[in-house]
Amino acid sequence: MVQVMNVTKKYDETPVVNDVSVTIKQGQITSFIGPNGAGKSTLLSMISRLIAKDAGEVRIGDKDITKTKSRELAKKLAILKQSNEMNARLTVRELISFGRFPYSQGRLNAEDWEHVDQAIDYMELWSMQDSYIHQLSGGQRQRAFIAMVIAQDTDYILLDEPLNNLDMKHSVQIMKVLRRLVKDMGKTVLLVIHDINFASCYSDDIVALKNGHIVAQGTTEEMMASEVLTDIYEMDMPICRINDQKICVYFT
Amino acid sequence: MKCLQMKWWYLLVLLVLLSAASLFIGVQTVSVQGLMAGNEDEWRTLTSSRVPRLLSIIMAGMGMAICGLIMQQLSRNRFVSPTTAGTMDSARFGILVAMIWFGGASPLLRTGVAFLFALIGTFIFMTILERVKFKDPIFIPLVGLMFGNIVGSVTTFFALKYDVVQNMSAWLQGDFSLIVNGQYELLYVSIPLILIAYIFAGRFTIAGMGEEFAVNLGLNYRTVVNLGITIVAAVTAVVILTVGTIPFLGLVVPNIVAIYLGDNLQKTLIHTALLGAVFVLVCDIFGRLIVFPYEVPIGLTVGVLGSFLFLYMLMRRKKYAF
Numbered sequence: 001m002v003q004v005m006n007v008t009k010k011y012d013e014t015p016v017v018n019d020v021s022v023t024i025k026q027g028q029i030t031s032f033i034g035p036n037g038a039g040k041s042t043l044l045s046m047i048s049r050l051i052a053k054d055a056g057e058v059r060i061g062d063k064d065i066t067k068t069k070s071r072e073l074a075k076k077l078a079i080l081k082q083s084n085e086m087n088a089r090l091t092v093r094e095l096i097s098f099g100r101f102p103y104s105q106g107r108l109n110a111e112d113w114e115h116v117d118q119a120i121d122y123m124e125l126w127s128m129q130d131s132y133i134h135q136l137s138g139g140q141r142q143r144a145f146i147a148m149v150i151a152q153d154t155d156y157i158l159l160d161e162p163l164n165n166l167d168m169k170h171s172v173q174i175m176k177v178l179r180r181l182v183k184d185m186g187k188t189v190l191l192v193i194h195d196i197n198f199a200s201c202y203s204d205d206i207v208a209l210k211n212g213h214i215v216a217q218g219t220t221e222e223m224m225a226s227e228v229l230t231d232i233y234e235m236d237m238p239i240c241r242i243n244d245q246k247i248c249v250y251f252t
Numbered sequence: 253m254k255c256l257q258m259k260w261w262y263l264l265v266l267l268v269l270l271s272a273a274s275l276f277i278g279v280q281t282v283s284v285q286g287l288m289a290g291n292e293d294e295w296r297t298l299t300s301s302r303v304p305r306l307l308s309i310i311m312a313g314m315g316m317a318i319c320g321l322i323m324q325q326l327s328r329n330r331f332v333s334p335t336t337a338g339t340m341d342s343a344r345f346g347i348l349v350a351m352i353w354f355g356g357a358s359p360l361l362r363t364g365v366a367f368l369f370a371l372i373g374t375f376i377f378m379t380i381l382e383r384v385k386f387k388d389p390i391f392i393p394l395v396g397l398m399f400g401n402i403v404g405s406v407t408t409f410f411a412l413k414y415d416v417v418q419n420m421s422a423w424l425q426g427d428f429s430l431i432v433n434g435q436y437e438l439l440y441v442s443i444p445l446i447l448i449a450y451i452f453a454g455r456f457t458i459a460g461m462g463e464e465f466a467v468n469l470g471l472n473y474r475t476v477v478n479l480g481i482t483i484v485a486a487v488t489a490v491v492i493l494t495v496g497t498i499p500f501l502g503l504v505v506p507n508i509v510a511i512y513l514g515d516n517l518q519k520t521l522i523h524t525a526l527l528g529a530v531f532v533l534v535c536d537i538f539g540r541l542i543v544f545p546y547e548v549p550i551g552l553t554v555g556v557l558g559s560f561l562f563l564y565m566l567m568r569r570k571k572y573a574f
Binding site: 045048049050069070071072073074075078079080081087088089090091094098099101102105106107132152 | 328453454455457458460461464467468469470471472510514515516518
């Protein structure tokens with residue numbers, strides 16, 4: 001369980017995330033949606049101690065993140081940000097092996113390498129394990145980074161816009177992997193995602209932010225309603241049911 | 253890059269061969285036969301001049317190459333090195349301060365002051381780096397060179413004012429020809445520092461992936477960066493004080509290794525150290541032979557060869573986007 005209690009972040013006195021409280025259920029995919037500048041990424045960064053919060057408390061399991069050693073937290077929770085410019089000349093296998101750093105401090109033992117192999121297996125990266133990551137396509141690179149997170153073997157996986165810059169095929173591939181992680185390994189996945197229909201098809205719960213506040217939260221079934229989404233995005237958001245999936249047709 | 257499966261012990265063998273050759277090159281004759289026969293003059297030349305020179309070349313070469321490697325990793329920029337980050341200029345400023353205000357300072361105090369200034373200078377550069385929004389790979393080292401030149405001009409001003417320009421110029425150009433027993437031992441400081449760098453190689457690699465990446469893995473990012481900068485400042489200070497400035501070494505050597513081995517410091521650190529030593533040794537032997545019986549200072553040979561290699565890498569960068 002991830003418990004966020006009255007968390008606030010201000011930049012120059014302007015609150016980006018304002019007194020947000022939310023509880024995220026175990027063993028599910030929870031998507032954070034909302035317009036640009038709603039504070040989704042900031043909230044995710046605070047939950048994962050990447051940035052300090054100005055007020056409030058975050059609990060991962062039963063641990064207060066400010067009172068837990070960063071190294072211990074790295075075994076419980078992994079965060080992947082929008083993959084920035086990557087000019088490091090590292091192979092896929094080397095990158096994935098970094099996921100074992102919290103356990104090995106850089107000197108991997110046989111068990112660590114087993115985790116690395118399993119992650120490569122899981123993401124089907126054998127054919128490119130010796131390629132340099134800067135030579136991969138965006139989708140391949142994203143898979144390599146997710147494999148690293150899998151090797152990190154944490155209960156909680158946080159992903160900030162994992163579908164950014166990916167084409168449809170790779171987006172579907174990534175989302176299916178996340179579903180499998182929840183189903184096979186009982187992981188808890190938190191996502192910041194812009195594509196409302198990917199959120200609809202793959203998440204269990206949806207939390208909507210706007211202007212630094214949570215404006216709506218609930219199961220995907222409850223949240224994928226025209227009135228709810230229209231309120232969030234301030235535009236017409238008609239919902240259709242196609243192949244038993246709720247799809248929002250907002251394009252025109 | 254698979255075709256270039258360079259093993260580190262190839263470099264080690266090369267280093268040993270060159271080292272052996274280096275001992276027998278010079279104006280004073282030193283020969284195997286002479287040494288076997290127990291010729292006292294030859295033994296004296298060997299122990300008081302040739303061996304110190306060789307050891308200082310190896311330590312300085314390894315140290316400066318590793319400094320460059322650490323700086324490039326931590327700044328995430330392939331063109332940053334002690335030469336292009338103000339570290340060397342700051343260290344020289346420190347030497348000047350020690351000479352003027354702590355007149356007749358002991359070598360230890362002088363090293364301490366040089367180290368402190370190199371540390372502060374490098375920290376200032378790294379802080380500038382964090383503030384600068386425009387992260388063009390060429391722009392960053394230019395900022396460092398500008399910063400270094402500002403520190404350098406302050407140094408020159410005070411050197412002129414206090415009439416110590418002559419003494420200062422000794423630290424401008426690297427030179428191994430003056431190294432004899434009793435003058436190079438300070439360089440031994442770099443050995444434990446290189447060992448620490450080796451132990452922390454994995455952490456430097458992760459820190460080089462960015463702060464958020466490092467924090468996610470539970471790495472104490474600030475501590476690792478500060479440790480890296482401290483190692484760089486200390487090694488740079490002792491090399492400048494004993495040998496002088498060896499330009500481009502920290503820039504060229506790590507980049508050559510990265511081309512064939514990548515950026516995982518756990519893999520590249522040994523190669524970088526060995527290639528650094530080999531590179532300086534080759535330049536030194538060349539400098540000793542080309543105008544025999546005179547010699548060209550190492551700062552010049554490394555500078556010329558290094559700048560050509562640097563230009564080549566800049567050109568190559570356009571093609572392969574390294």
